[in-house]
Amino acid sequence: xxxxxxxxxxxxxxxxxxxxxxxxxxxxxxxxxxxxxxxxxxxxxxxxxxxxxxxxxxxxxxxxxxxxxxxxxxxxxxxxxxxxxxxxxxxxxxxxxxxxxxxxxxxxxxxxxxxxxxxxxxxxxxxxxxxxxxxxxxxxxxxxxxxxxxxxxxxxxxxxxxxxxxxxxxxxxxxxxxxxxxxxxxxxxxxxxxxxxxxxxxxxxxxxxxxxxxxxxxxxxxxxx
Amino acid sequence: xxxxxxxxxxxxxxxxxxxxxxxxxxxxxxxxxxxxxxxxxxxxxxxxxxxxxxxxxxxxxxxxxxxxxxxxxxxxxxxxxxxxxxxxxxxxxxxxxxxxxxxxxxxxxxxxxxxxxxxxxxxxxxxxxxxxxxxxxxxxxxxxxxxxxxxxxxxxxxxxxxxxxxxxxxxxxxxxxxxxxxxxxxxxxxxxxxxxxxxxxxxxxxxxxxxxxxxxxxxxxxxxxxxxxxxxxxxxxxxxxxxxxxxxx
Numbered sequence: 001x002x003x004x005x006x007x008x009x010x011x012x013x014x015x016x017x018x019x020x021x022x023x024x025x026x027x028x029x030x031x032x033x034x035x036x037x038x039x040x041x042x043x044x045x046x047x048x049x050x051x052x053x054x055x056x057x058x059x060x061x062x063x064x065x066x067x068x069x070x071x072x073x074x075x076x077x078x079x080x081x082x083x084x085x086x087x088x089x090x091x092x093x094x095x096x097x098x099x100x101x102x103x104x105x106x107x108x109x110x111x112x113x114x115x116x117x118x119x120x121x122x123x124x125x126x127x128x129x130x131x132x133x134x135x136x137x138x139x140x141x142x143x144x145x146x147x148x149x150x151x152x153x154x155x156x157x158x159x160x161x162x163x164x165x166x167x168x169x170x171x172x173x174x175x176x177x178x179x180x181x182x183x184x185x186x187x188x189x190x191x192x193x194x195x196x197x198x199x200x201x202x203x204x205x206x207x208x209x210x211x212x213x214x215x216x217x218x219x220x221x222x223x224x225x
Numbered sequence: 226x227x228x229x230x231x232x233x234x235x236x237x238x239x240x241x242x243x244x245x246x247x248x249x250x251x252x253x254x255x256x257x258x259x260x261x262x263x264x265x266x267x268x269x270x271x272x273x274x275x276x277x278x279x280x281x282x283x284x285x286x287x288x289x290x291x292x293x294x295x296x297x298x299x300x301x302x303x304x305x306x307x308x309x310x311x312x313x314x315x316x317x318x319x320x321x322x323x324x325x326x327x328x329x330x331x332x333x334x335x336x337x338x339x340x341x342x343x344x345x346x347x348x349x350x351x352x353x354x355x356x357x358x359x360x361x362x363x364x365x366x367x368x369x370x371x372x373x374x375x376x377x378x379x380x381x382x383x384x385x386x387x388x389x390x391x392x393x394x395x396x397x398x399x400x401x402x403x404x405x406x407x408x409x410x411x412x413x414x415x416x417x418x419x420x421x422x423x424x425x426x427x428x429x430x431x432x433x434x435x436x437x438x439x440x441x442x443x444x445x446x447x448x449x450x451x452x453x454x455x456x457x458x459x460x461x462x463x464x465x466x467x468x469x470x471x472x473x474x
Contacts, residue, residue, distance in 0.1 A: 068440050070396035073429035076413050080235055080422045154303055161305040165403065165417060172307060179311035179404070187315075191308035198303045 005184060012185040020174065024193055027170025030160045031201075033092055035153055038099030043145060045100075046107025047133060056108075063104050066097035071159050075166045091163040098159060099152040106148025110141025139213075146209040150202055157198040161190065171197075235423070242427040253407065255431065262408035262435065265329055265401065266394050272330070273337035273390055278383060281342040285349025285379070286371050295346055298339035306336050306397045314404035325406030333397055337390040341383070348382025349375045381451040388443040395439045399432050409435060 013020065042063075049059040069077070074094040082089045114137050122136040164172030171190040178186030242248065249255050277298075284291040309332035313319045319327050352375050360374045376383075402410030409432050416425025 065437075068392065068396075068436050069433040070399045070436055072399050072410065072413055073432040073436075076417060076422075076425035076429035077433070079417075080426055158303060158305045161307045162400065164307070165400075165414065172305070175305070175308050175311055179315060182315045184312065184315065187308055187312050191304060191312070194305050194308070195303045 007184050008188055009185045012183075013189060016186075020189060020193075023169070023171050023173045023190075024197075026168065027157070027160050027172075027194070027197065030088075030091060030095065030163065030168065030170050031153070031157050031197075034095035034099060034156050034160075035149070037092065038096045038103055038152060038156075039149065041096065042100050042103030043107050043138075046104040047111065047138065049104065050108045050111045051133065059104060060101070063097075063101035067101040069097075071098070071162045072165060075163070079166070087166075088168070090166060091160075091168050095156050095159060095163075098155055102152045102155070103145070103148045106144045106151075107141060110144025111137055113144065114140045142213045143209070146205060146213065150205050153201045153205060154198050157194060157201060161194060235426075238423040239427050239430070242423050243430075253411070255409075258407060258409045258411060259431070259435070261406070262395070262398050262410075265326065265333070265398050265406065265408065266391065266439075269330055269333040269337050269394050269398075270387065270391050272334050273341050273394075274387060277338040277341035277386070277390075278345050281345025281383075281386075282349060282371065282376070282379075285346045286367070286375060288350065291346045291350065295343050298342045301335060302339045304335070306332055307400055307403070309335055310400060310404050321405055325401060325404050328404055329398065329401035329406040333394050333401070336397060337394050340389040340393070341386040344382045344386025344389070345379060348379030348386075351382065352378045377452060381447065384443075384447045384450045388440075388447055391443055392436065392440050395436055 045055075045059055049055040066074070071094055074097065075090055078090045078093055082093065118136060118140060119132070122132045127136060160168075160170045161172030161175055163169050164176045169176065171194045174186040174190035174193075178184065178188075178190070247254075251257070280294065284294050310328060313328035313331050314321060314325065316328075319331065321328065356374060356378070357370060360370045365373070398406075398408055399410035399413060402408055402414045409428060412424050412428030413432060416422065416428060
């Protein structure tokens with residue numbers, strides 16, 4: 001079978017569409033949950049670390065450590081801690097970990113880039129520091145947050161496939177299935193759908209950004225330097 | 226109390242695993258597994274520097290066609306490496322030849338080229354046009370400008386690209402164990418497969434340690450290749466392609 005098989009067989013896609021679509025849905029769910037939680041944690045942390053410099057080293061340090069540890073190793077390290085190796089919490093904690101550094105860094109970079117004029121005008125209009133941070137600085141930093149979100153989304157969507165090795169996987173299940181039986185088609189299905197999902201998500205984020213932050217175009221993608 | 230005992234027992238088991246002498250010798254001993262991972266990673270990064278660096282330099286020097294290459298490179302990084310690893314591992318003419326080395330090499334190489342190519346290209350393009358014109362006016366040929374002006378000034382960017390690539394490669398080479406390339410990922414994969422949380426955890430600690438050493442060590446190198454006047458607090462380049470692609474392993 002291996003020697004003669006074509007690179008791609010549509011019959012597999014039509015025959016196994018039920019499996020494929022449920023893997024796709026799991027992939028979307030795992031990615032969305034990680035991105036949402038990452039955003040909820042990272043933006044306030046980024047604002048806090050930007051405002052209070054003492055927080056910067058510990059916040060960026062922990063986020064960097066989570067980012068540097070290879071995902072497979074992080075799953076194995078978190079497994080005994082969360083109690084269930086093959087579970088959503090293990091996968092999600094690790095996936096969220098990968099979003100934090102990018103989002104925190106971009107939040108801080110965005111706040112750095114707020115024009116001093118805008119800040120001074122807000123202060124002159126009577127905004128107290130905390131209120132100004134939320135009502136003026138943060139909205140002006142949004143293009144950077146969106147740039148970070150786009151990078152984080154691409155990273156997470158790619159990494160979800162690795163969770164196949166701890167019994168989840170989304171589209172990664174197609175990949176490991178194809179590998180286990182020596183069949184190209186499922187691997188290519190997993191690869192193509194994962195790349196398509198990342199591209200679609202990127203387009204969506206650009207669209208949302210146009211609506212939410214209409215006054216400025218996105219900066220070049222930033223990351224920790 | 227039970228939780229605490231369980232925790233203590235687990236830590237003791239991991240320590241016992243790591244100090245068992247049988248795990249430190251022979252073909253599947255930790256030193257050999259480490260060496261295999263280093264061998265693969267160095268080979269991949271060298272191969273990626275050769276191709277990505279050359280293409281990035283050439284495009285940056287000519288100043289044309291670069292954006293297409295950069296976009297293509299960025300698109301390539303969206304491909305999940307697990308898919309490439311497994312695909313190459315079942316292609317008959319690659320399969321598991323060399324104990325999985327060739328499949329792993331190719332998959333990781335695809336991952337390593339984009340950051341190096343992109344950063345090299347950007348680094349050369351960032352060279353001040355006045356500097357380039359001055360070098361020309363001094364009578365340097367195109368090749369000499371490339372060698373003695375553009376390359377040194379782009380070096381911090383190139384190094385940032387190599388660092389990003391190396392971190393990704395070391396991380397992802399752990400996954401190569403899944404397609405039977407024996408390295409430090411092997412105890413992690415086999416531990417996960419057999420529900421041996423101690424073995425998986427111990428292996429994961431070694432992998433994390435290696436990744437941290439590589440990231441910190443290359444950070445130092447990156448500072449050293451930065452020409453001294455540019456060093457003060459300016460951390461170049463990695464912001465441009467930054468973390469995109471990530472530690473995919």
